[in-house]
Amino acid sequence: MLNEILDYNKQFVENKEYEKYETTKYPKKKMVILTCMDTRLLELLPKAMNLNNGDVKLVKNAGAIVSHPFGSIMRSILIAVYQLQAEEVMVIAHHDCGMSGLKADSVIESMKKRGISEERLETLKYAGVDFEKWLHGFDYVEESVAHSVNTIKHHPLMPESVPVHGLVIDPKTGKLDLIVDGYDN
Numbered sequence: 001m002l003n004e005i006l007d008y009n010k011q012f013v014e015n016k017e018y019e020k021y022e023t024t025k026y027p028k029k030k031m032v033i034l035t036c037m038d039t040r041l042l043e044l045l046p047k048a049m050n051l052n053n054g055d056v057k058l059v060k061n062a063g064a065i066v067s068h069p070f071g072s073i074m075r076s077i078l079i080a081v082y083q084l085q086a087e088e089v090m091v092i093a094h095h096d097c098g099m100s101g102l103k104a105d106s107v108i109e110s111m112k113k114r115g116i117s118e119e120r121l122e123t124l125k126y127a128g129v130d131f132e133k134w135l136h137g138f139d140y141v142e143e144s145v146a147h148s149v150n151t152i153k154h155h156p157l158m159p160e161s162v163p164v165h166g167l168v169i170d171p172k173t174g175k176l177d178l179i180v181d182g183y184d185n
């Protein structure tokens with residue numbers, strides 16, 4: 001994959017295909033969106049929301065989950081708000097997510113098959129790594145969105161004036177369902 005991408009990239013730059021994407025680092029729509037890394041959303045989500053290059057700050061992870069109040073996702077959202085002029089936050093998870101119903105056990109099984117030893121896993125457990133918690137996905141997508149919205153909204157470093165919305169997108173049709181209207185609270 002790497003060489004194919006590098007070859008294409010050379011052409012892309014030489015042909016100045018970047019010109020039509022030129023913009024600034026400040027989001028025109030003054031918003032930061034946290035969504036899932038799902039492949040189906042790569043183009044669908046921006047198209048379904050009429051977002052173009054330069055419009056928003058986009059943060060992605062598996063499941064669109066804020067699992068730690070002082071992790072890198074929360075930091076990205078705060079940087080967007082304080083340094084990059086984002087005035088609203090949106091959490092957009094989706095139906096049929098890989099993190100839905102994910103249990104630590106099945107991930108650990110895959111790890112073992114790929115050569116991670118039982119011994120190493122035990123060592124990490126003794127060092128305080130809670131795999132059950134760390135690798136757990138969510139049972140209900142709406143609940144997960146509401147939880148992440150809550151974590152962001154009530155973060156001690158988040159300004160009270162910033163609305164935090166929660167939505168769920170259909171990865172086939174792009175339809176958005178509103179779960180939490182950030183203007184309401």
Ligand SMILES: [Zn+2]
Pocket residue numbers: 036037038062063064094096097098099
């Ligand atoms: Zn997902």
